[in-house]
Amino acid sequence: MSPKKNNITDFFKALPKNIFSGFVVSLIALPLGLGLAMASDAPPIAGIIAAIVGGVVVSIFGGSHVTISGPGNGLVGVLLVAISTLGLESAFAAIICSGVLMMLLGFFRMGKLADFFPSSAIQGMLAAIGLIILGKQFHIMLAHKIKREDTIDYLYEIPFSINDAIHYENKGFIYAALAGVISLTIMLLYSKIRNKYFQLIPAPMWIVMLSIGFSYYFEMVLHEENPISSQYMISGIPSIQEIIVNMETPNFSKVGSFSFWSSVFAITLIASIESLLSIKAVDKLDPEKRRSNVNRDLKALGFATIGSGFLGGLNVVTVIARSSVNVNNGASNRSSNFAHATFLVLFIVLFSTQLTRIPLPALMAILVYTGYKLASPEVIRNISRIGKEQLIIFFVTLLVTLKVGLITGIVAGVITTQIIHLVLNGNISLFVRNVLKPNVLMYQEEDNEGFYVSIKHFCSFLNYYRLKEKLDAIPEDHDVIVDFSLCGFVDHTVMENMHNYQELFKKRGGHFDVIGLDMHDTDSKHPFALRRILPVPKIIQDNLTRRQTNMEDLAKDYELEYTPEKEKDIEFLYSFHFFNTKNVNHIYNKLLHQDGIIKLFDIEFSEGEFIAKEVVRSTMLYINLETTIPEFTLDREGFLEKIYAFAGFRDIPIQNHSDFSNRFYLLGENEVQIKEFFNDDITHFFESNPYYHVESNGKALLVFGKERLASIKEIKALFDFGKRLHQVIS
């Protein structure tokens, strides 16, 4: 066992960083909280209350490390139904009851609940929720409030709303619609702009700041009234005193009714699924590679929901977008969740009057974007790539959810999936006979440390929890072989989860191999497994792009080896700190020099999840060193680093080279070794050459310039820099 760390000192050391990232998260949580609450027809402050209570309670009692809790977007649909059928006060009672249920789920260790749903059905349900959000808010975004019975009607009306918006004559409506459209544009374009100063403030906060600034501009400079129609401004942000005085009292008089309990169950189901999925996704991003205690988190979320319900707030769930922003800003423990709640309290106390200057359409644009992300064409494209049958499951769940309701929708999805499995297999007895059997065998091989897992009969969402239970008992830095050769049928849900495990093990230094599916390939009975495991390799594009032909020429000129194809073998990158909180998709356009000692490649990686997701393409240089050098990160000294310095990062000064120390920002754990390593030669080299971000993982160097693809000229310069750096170091 590793020696016990000094937890308290570590905690205080990391505190500034966590407070900083909690601050950034609160910037998103504020507009999202207001918007989500309004989208569910609750008073806007209810969303903020949920975020505050959630942040405080879950950060104290929770079992995950870098997640953020607050009002969830998945819940908008169910809460909307609950509030419209039960009324606001009874809906709060329903929220409290669902909190109790969630706590019970935690106590009975039902964290595996989410594993019982086929992933295409969950996708379909989420897409339906996305459409519900999008359909309803789209009209408000265009300053065209309408009220319809059915959720689908809202979607039908979208073209009419657009048409109406173009022909507005009322100035107030035009400005309101403009605010909505501009906000949506900001949301859409935000991730495309890679400017670190611009990106310091999250997109939703830009929208809030711009709209408040706009309102002040009219008031202070033009001495006019805000041109946006007052019915499209946020109303009813109470001051802190009012919140305390007018606390909503939950009304339990409808506890006996059927609609009450169906709301409670729907809320609990969605709240736990959303939380569990988010926790799983955030665990993959955790830079310290910890494992969350899901059941403990469920208990904390349930407890927080009860509190939030009593104070007039919405359900508290774990939210993916905010959590990923949290990770990206350097959070390392739960104190950032607490900080996010604290900053929200500050915002409400200090700026509650300013918040009423936000136009509704601007806020709803954020939600429209969220809804779009949940139901974007890319989701459908990804699912159709897996197989046509998955599309059927997806659309059945989607349509039933929209037409009837969430619970019916997910049940329909599960039933459809099972029917499709039966039809594809043509063998009911395989499922009936074996569903209850303990079909997973795991043992640790005696001669080596590896684990071997064998699965018999069939493996689908019905019995996946057994496999998961075994796999979760394996530390992620070990080797695992999962053998499906005795398994007649493997479904998409399982294959997708295997893929997730593979990623997780790769990131944490283990190996996760799936074997025994080759047989399924020849056996046409198993299309799921076949398509998941052996995706048809994309036919190499015959016509290379102009940049690619240029790179090919360059390779000839400099006697390099050029391969344009995408490469997924990217394990060597995960040992760099830079990729700790990022997911590398693939590298391509690879240039090799000297038997791979120096290689240059284009890379595609993503940062964040869901609405905070940004896909970045960049060109990087990798130098494999023969010698061992200390681990460090070297970057240009600038404004951002000054901010980070407040947040606890420390620059290592190199003596006698004040110019170097002033211009460069050097980070690393082993200060003594780093100081020794940066001798005169190396320091002079960096001083006299152009700036690059240079990172060492001890055995190799990663060098890159900007977070975008490099031009051919820049590639040459980067290559040259790399070659000379290699000479100086070795």
Place this chain on the structure above:
Amino acid sequence: MTLKPFKTIGIGVAFSPNLKANLFEAARLAVFFKSKLVLIHVGDDASDKRENLQTILKSFEKDNLDFEIIFQKGEPVDVILEVSEREKIDLLILGAQKRERFVTYYMGSIARKITRKVKCSILLLINPSVERVPCEHIVVNGLKDPKTEQAITTAFYVAKHLSSEKVTIVEEIKEQQVAVKVEDDKSLRRANIAKERIKLRENQRIKEIISHIPEQYTDGKTVKLQPIFGKQGYSIGHYAQISRADLLIMNAPSKMSFWDRLFPHDIEHILTELPTDVLILQ
């Protein structure tokens, strides 16, 4: 610990296409163990049947095979049970059936009834063949059970006579024995330490048993200990299947009640899906 050698081996004979293969397997075993072979046929005594059996077994004459044919009318289950008790049969051989279209084998209803009631050891054959398929790898259970010592000793005795090279002793450990539920890193580490401790303890127990076995049996054999955390009776079958064992040796269950059949466990799991040839020791 006394070893019960197989002095008399019995086999139920039906005139099916598998007859020759079944008889060959049985006769070979009788030769290996130097025991007497008793052929039990449920039905009338007829000279053509007798002749038929004798022709099949002709090729074993050179090995001095000692065999006896018994004809008796009645219910198959009752007859076999009665004869095996009367003739003091130590090992009864039964053939398994193959599930259509699948490569899984299971015991038919008659064989299953016999298995539940019989007082001697039983060998369930899944794939009898005329040509000898050498038995190279034997898997035996190492449950914490009073009968286990006998099972392991017998495994080495069988390994000696069939000249098998490898014996794997599988210790099935109930998941409940690891008192820690894995929820996060801390509990995972604790659970793994607990498992490590249990494994060491189990291996120690098995090594103790092996040390009591006469050296002439253990000599030259590769012995492997494999602790497995999983469902008792089921995981050993699964293990035997993936490790391509040629023979699985198990203790007979101590009790068999109605509930055991309703909620299958231990031996019942093995009977519903035979992973390989199975020897159940009484």
